Amino acid sequence: MSQLALSPIDKVASIESKDFKASYFKPLRPLILEDLANTWPALEKWTPDYFKTQHGNKQVKVYDASFVKPGEHYMGGIKTMPLGDYIEQVMTTTQDLRMFLYNIKSEIPEMVDDIIFPTLVNGFSKNFVFMFFGCKGSVTQMHFDIDMSHVFHTAISGKKTITLFPYEQGKNLHRYPFTCRSYVDVHQPDYEHFPGLKDAKGYQVVLEQGETLFIPSGYWHHVVYDEACCSISLRCSNSTLLGKLHGAYNLLVMQMVDRLMNKLFPERWFEWKELKALQL
Numbered sequence: 001m002s003q004l005a006l007s008p009i010d011k012v013a014s015i016e017s018k019d020f021k022a023s024y025f026k027p028l029r030p031l032i033l034e035d036l037a038n039t040w041p042a043l044e045k046w047t048p049d050y051f052k053t054q055h056g057n058k059q060v061k062v063y064d065a066s067f068v069k070p071g072e073h074y075m076g077g078i079k080t081m082p083l084g085d086y087i088e089q090v091m092t093t094t095q096d097l098r099m100f101l102y103n104i105k106s107e108i109p110e111m112v113d114d115i116i117f118p119t120l121v122n123g124f125s126k127n128f129v130f131m132f133f134g135c136k137g138s139v140t141q142m143h144f145d146i147d148m149s150h151v152f153h154t155a156i157s158g159k160k161t162i163t164l165f166p167y168e169q170g171k172n173l174h175r176y177p178f179t180c181r182s183y184v185d186v187h188q189p190d191y192e193h194f195p196g197l198k199d200a201k202g203y204q205v206v207l208e209q210g211e212t213l214f215i216p217s218g219y220w221h222h223v224v225y226d227e228a229c230c231s232i233s234l235r236c237s238n239s240t241l242l243g244k245l246h247g248a249y250n251l252l253v254m255q256m257v258d259r260l261m262n263k264l265f266p267e268r269w270f271e272w273k274e275l276k277a278l279q280l
Ligand SMILES: O=C(O)CCC(=O)C(=O)O
Pocket: 132, 134, 140, 145, 151, 153, 221, 223, 231, 233
């Protein structure tokens, strides 16, 4: 069976704001920025020892693949544990166990001082600074960010393989209705179950420590943790009225319907979404 059509992503050592806006931000093209985070104190400071000694007692929610399965853990964590214990698991095990969308601004505000907000574009959110952590072997399933923000995703430590598709490829990815999710596995594509994948055109990159990936608004992304990895996502609001309305609809209507239906009829609702997703 043929390979997925995946192109490499442009990489720059540095870029002027006007060039970034013209060539990547406005046309919604992903980019790897090598220098965006190179002066962040976080890169040196956030070692396993730092997390254990400074914030080890902090209770954190952890996630696995049940995040995308119907039932009680759908769109939620599987358990809460001390950060120090989680870091120990990250350092010593291979398994799918992640911290996801952990807002350091509200949870551990002093950590935000270890980050420098970029000046490439305006509109960075200072209130939502999300940290992601994963053991080697963790997977973040294919999705796009529900609020339609642009995302600047920096690997603070470790590396991960990220596969991206533009928003318009949702049909080829068999998007599940009322969600921002797809259940395709880009590393072992099942073309019989998901025939649209044959026509999907995207990008793939191994994001190395210190690099930042610009994920334009609405881009689908699937992440495999090749190593234990800690990263930060800075969000930049969608500046178009249509983008803002789209994000608000997703959050306030689409997500609510999906969560309610999962609560009421988990299996039947999931089966209905799958049926629709497979009807290309
Ligand atoms: O790296 C990850 O595990 C997920 C990142 C992500 O989904 C995001 O930054 O929006």
